[in-house]
Amino acid sequence: MVRTAAAHELNIAGFTPFSTVDWPDTLAATVFLQGCPWTCFYCHNPALIDPRAEGGVAWSEVVDLLCDRIGLLDGVVFSGGEPTLQRALVPAMEAVRALGFRVGLHTGGAYPGLLGLALPHVDWVGLDIKALPGDYDLVTGRPNSAENAWRSLELVLGNRLLRAGSRRPLDLEVRTTVHPAAIDDAHLRALGCRLADAGVDHWAVQRFRAAGTRVPLPRVSDAEASNLRLDDLPVERFQSLVVR
Ligand code: SF4
Secondary structure, X not given: OOOOOOHHHOOEEEEEEEEOOOOOOOOEEEEEEOOOOOOOOOOOOHHHOOOOOOOOEOHHHHHHHHHHOOOOOOEEEEEOOOHHHOXXXXXXXXHHHHOOOEEEEEEOOOOHHHHHHHHHHOOEEEEEOOOOHHHHHHHHOOOOHHHXXXXXXXXXXXXXXXXXXXOOOOEEEEXXXXXXXXXXXXXHHHHXXXXXXXXXXXXXXXXXXXXXXXXXXXXXXXXXXXXXXXHHOOHHHOOEEEEO
């Protein structure tokens, strides 16, 4: 029998009490969870990758801070690392909802099984789809990572469809980080078309930023450097397509 986890077992690396950038148009607190199975070369939180590292923030501290912010915040985002690595995620989401907050989730979709259990408790998902399936492992640094990520996209889209028109719809933003060693302009356009075909209507294309990443980064020649322009992307296929 699988032992169930409790919210206080969450391994929490950090907590941001007020954020306007982690959930679009929502004032949120953000809980950063320790551990990720992947090792993307462009990761901005490499200290959060090791799942054995002790995060250092107690769940009780998070709850106390959230209790002080009832009425001031709209929601709480679980970020990482990869939040769906931890079985305590679902009870933590339930606790957050019980305090009256909406729940957001940042995920790369590495664990569709736990993602499926979490989705009924989630109001908004920021899902990283990093590349076309054939290019995925180059980005994540781990074999066979594409299958889970793309399966997770199916799960989220299916859950969103089930909840469409309900009092608790599920909102979704798919995100792709652009670094020439991860995805070139042609593949980015092809990825956009594939996402649109799958039913994604909000896509955020995020320019790579070196701050916080590990070194050395893959070398990129001038010829490979992206001249990313919105005009080159299938803008007409999305309700919103933003380049950040
Ligand atoms: S999936 Fe996210 S947290 Fe994990 S290594 Fe990649 S960028 Fe970092």
